[in-house]
Amino acid sequence: MKMKKSLLSVVLMAVPLFSHAKGEIRSGQLWPDNHGVHVNAHGGGILYHRGTYYWFGEHKAENTSNAMVGVMCYSSKNLTDWKNEGVALAVSDEQGSDIEKGCILERPKVIYNAKTHKFVMWFHLELKGLGYRAARAGVAVADKVTGPYHFLRSQRVNAYRYPLNVTESEKAAMAKLQPKDYAEWWTPKWRRAIEKGLFLQRDLSTGQMARDQTVYVDDDGKAYHIFSSEDNLTLQIAELSEDYTFHTGRFVRVAAGGQNEAPAIFKKDGTYWMITSGCTGWEPNKARMFSARDIMGPWKQHESPCVGPKADLTFGGQSTYVLKVEGRRDAFIFMADIWRPKHPSDARYIWLPIDFKNGLPVVEWRDEWTLEYFKVDK
Ligand code: GAL
DSSP states (O other), X not given: OHHXXXXXXXXXXXXXXXXXXXXXXXXXXXXXXXXXXXXXXXXXXXXXXXXEEEEEEEOOOSSOOSOSSEEEEEEESSSSSOEEEEEEEEOXXXXXXXXXXXXXXXXXXXXXXXXXXXXXXXXXXXXTTSTTOSOEEEEEEESSTTOOOEEEEEEOBOTTOOOTTSOHHHHHHHHTOOGGGGOSTTSHHHHHHHHHTHHHHHTTTTOBOOOSEEEEEOTTSOEEEEEEETTTTEEEEEEEOTTSSSEEEEEEEESTTSOOEEEEEEEETTEEEEEEEOSOTTSOOOOEEEEESSTTSOOEEEOOSEESTTGGGGGGOEEEEEEEOTTBTTOEEEEEEEOOTTSXXXXXXXXXXXXXXXXXXXXXXXXXXXXXXXXXXX
16 A cells, blocks of 8 residues: 555656646647647647637647548637647548548638638648648638638639739749749759749749648738748748638748748737748758748848757747737747657647847747746736
C-alpha cells in the first residue's frame, strides 16, 4: 500500500511535466482537452466571439495527413482549458465532392461577419488524389460559431485580374512571359521571371493558386485573404467581398519569389506585422517577418522575430496564427505547429508571448508561462 502511494505521488508530480498545469501554457507538450485528449486542431487559428475563444484547426489522423474528419472546434474562456466542441466542418462521404474524405484540408481560419451575422471559414483545399496540384481556397459558412459549417465552394482565385501593385509597363512585360522560355527552374534567369510574374501570368485564366493561408478582419470591417501563391513562391493578399465569401479581384503580391508559407498576421499601433516560414514542407525552418502601414503594402522584410536557442528553426515549429489576447495590453501570442508527419495527430503546439523590443516583435522560447505575462488593460 505504502509503495503504491509513493508511486502515485511520483506519477502525480510528473503530470505537469507532460501536460498543461492550471493556467500554464507549455509549448511542445501534450495539451489535453476537457476529455483529457490532446487537442486536435492543427494549422489552426482562433476567433474571439462574445467572451469566448474558439480554436479551429485541422483534425489530424493517426497515420495520414489527409483529412479524414474535417475541421475541429474547441472553446475556452481562459485560453488554457479547452472544451471539445466537435467537428465544425465535416469532410464529405460523397464521392467527387470537393471536400471528399481523404482530401487535403489545411490551415482553416474563421472570421465573423458583423453585417451578415455569419461565421465564415476559409481553408486551403487540395482535391482527393491530386497531391498538392489543385491549390484551391475553400470557403464554408455557419450561423453558429461552433458550426456546422456548410461548404460553399473551392476554387483558385482572382482569375483574369492583375495585382494592384504592378505598373502598366510591368503588366505588359508580364504578359509576354511564357513558361516554355523558362523550362529550367531555380536559375537566376528563372528567378527574375518569377519575380516579374511568370507564374501569375501562367495562372491568369485559371485563377491564382492558393495554399498556406490565413484571413484577417481589419478595424474597418474589411476582410483579407493572405495566401501562398504562384507555386508557393509569392504571397498574395486579396480583399474579400462584404460578406467575406468571395474575392473582389483587388489583390497585391508580397515578397515576389521569396518563397513564403504559413502566414500569420496582426496589427499593433497601426502597423501590420506578418510572420511567415520558408518552404520546407513539414520540416521547420527560419521564420521571416514583414511589416506594412497599409495591408495592401508596401511590405518591408525584417529579420526573424525568433531569438535565443533553436530560434533559427522557429523552435521546431511553423507559424500558423497570431492571437490577440483580450483585456491585456499589447498582448499577442505567436502560435505555431511542430509537425509530426509520421504520427500527424501527435503534432504539438507552440504558443509563445510576443514581446516588442525597439519597436520590433520578438519571440523567445519559454517552457511554461501564463497569461499573467501580459499587463492587464485598464
Ligand atoms: C507545409 C505547409 C503545411 C503542409 C505541408 C505539407 O509547408 O505549411 O500546411 O501543406 O507543407 O508538406
